[in-house]
Amino acid sequence: MQVLDGKALAQTIKEELKVKVDAIRQAGGKIPHLAAVLVGENPASQVYVRNKVRSCEAVGFRSTLLRRPQDITQSELLQIVTELNADPDIDGYIVQLPLPAHIDEDAINLAIDPRKDVDGFTPVNIGRMTLGLDAYLPATPNGIMVMLDRYGIETSGKEVVVLGRSNIVGTPMTVLLSRKSNPGNATVTLCHSRTKDLKAHTLHADIIVAAIGIPEMVTADMVKEGAVVIDVGINRVDDASRSKGYRLAGDVDYAGLKDKVSAMTPVPGGVGPMTVVSLLMNTLKASQKR
Ligand code: NDP
Structure with missing residues (x-):
């Protein structure tokens, strides 16, 4: 299984951003x-x-x-x-x-x-994104798109199941993945708490994006062999053995899935750092536009 290392990728992109900022400063x-x-x-x-x-x-x-x-x-x-x-x-x-x-x-x-909305949450930016116009894209979904792109994960024609329909993650994720662009061009199913038989959907997915907020809810029996799994969840789970008294868990049972899937993001160190980097990319863009 390939670990989609968001921490390392975010570091690479930060170095690229730093070069750009240095050039701005020098100019x-x-x-x-x-x-x-x-x-x-x-x-x-x-x-x-x-x-x-x-x-x-x-x-x-x-x-x-x-x-x-x-x-x-x-x-x-x-x-x-x-x-x-x-x-x-x-x-x-x-x-x-x-x-x-x-x-x-x-x-x-x-x-x-909206011109300063580097989180990409305002109606203008969400509307522009949906229309395929230039926009500040929501940080987490855009971070995932950047990750899919940089890791060369094909999305065109793939069956993608997004779990969770929040305004900041699940819903914009479906928009970006189904857009006529690369990455994009996927066939996307959006599941939520009223979805009947979640497993029937996830078992057909080439790519799963889990953004539910329930620790380790996605288990190996729900996932197709060779699928790509993007775990957005960041959940605190009580753990007396840790000095902080808790550990961070994703929405996916990482240990259970790792021998079945072809690629997966860890938690922490997966989507989280990509979210931050996406925010930085939006900020640079906002600065250059002004
Ligand atoms: P929300 O609580 O806003 O949305 C959760 C979604 O999951 C809802 O659409 C809900 O359905 C759905 N859901 C809840 N229970 C089930 C279930 N049993 N089966 C199917 N769907 C279910 O969460 P967010 O989108 O804000 O965040 C999701 C997770 O991602 C959290 O763990 C959060 O901490 C994390 N997160 C991580 C980020 C990162 O940078 N890595 C950034 C943002 C969030 P319904 O709409 O019907 O209620």
Whole structure:
């Protein structure tokens, strides 16, 4: 089985980005600047945002982290978004999800200027993506597309099953994989919690993308021999033997599948680093457009 090593690939792409940023600096151009808004103390979100900020620094971008308390009001958060939209120094920004329950996530998302929407979550970018126009593509699905491309995994004419229909992963994944492009041109089935007999679908899949959020739900009996498996899931599972008291598990039973599939992403070190790199690619693009 080929391990689709997102960590190593992300490192390669970061080095490529760094070369581009160095060239911009030498030419006296504007250094890309990403801002991240982090609300509250969600431990996973803190790790994600820290990784994003560190990765910015590694490639020579500027980054600004705006931390706000859990009890921030909707109007205070909207004010930050308005200021980031207007700030000429900021090329792109993200508002890390999930937001606290009292905040209307849709209202915040709708307020983000699509030209600075490097997460690719706003309606304009999702619409442009769906129409095949130039857009900031959602970071995780785009990171997966980059990975499929760089690893030379054929998607044209393949049967792909995407598990999970979230706005940020599953749904845009189906759009990108079924587009008339390379990678793309796949026949895609989108499964979710109302799907009857998930296994009947996954057993026919040449490629499975699992984005469900249930640890190790995809087991060997659900997968065809030689399939390619992309595991998006990042789940904390209690584990008293670890110093942190938990381990990270994907949505796929990696140990159970590894002798059956032809290629698979590990967790951690698979899709996660590609998500971060995709965000950096969008930020560079935003900076160059402005
Ligand atoms: P959501 O919770 O938003 O969506 C989960 C989806 O899975 C829903 O569409 C849901 O169906 C579906 N689902 C739930 N249970 C089942 C089931 N038993 N059978 C079939 N489908 C099911 O999750 P996200 O898309 O935001 O994230 C998914 C996973 O990916 C999480 O573990 C998350 O941490 C991880 N993640 C990883 C990223 C990375 O960079 N690697 C980035 C983003 C997320 P329904 O719509 O019917 O409820």
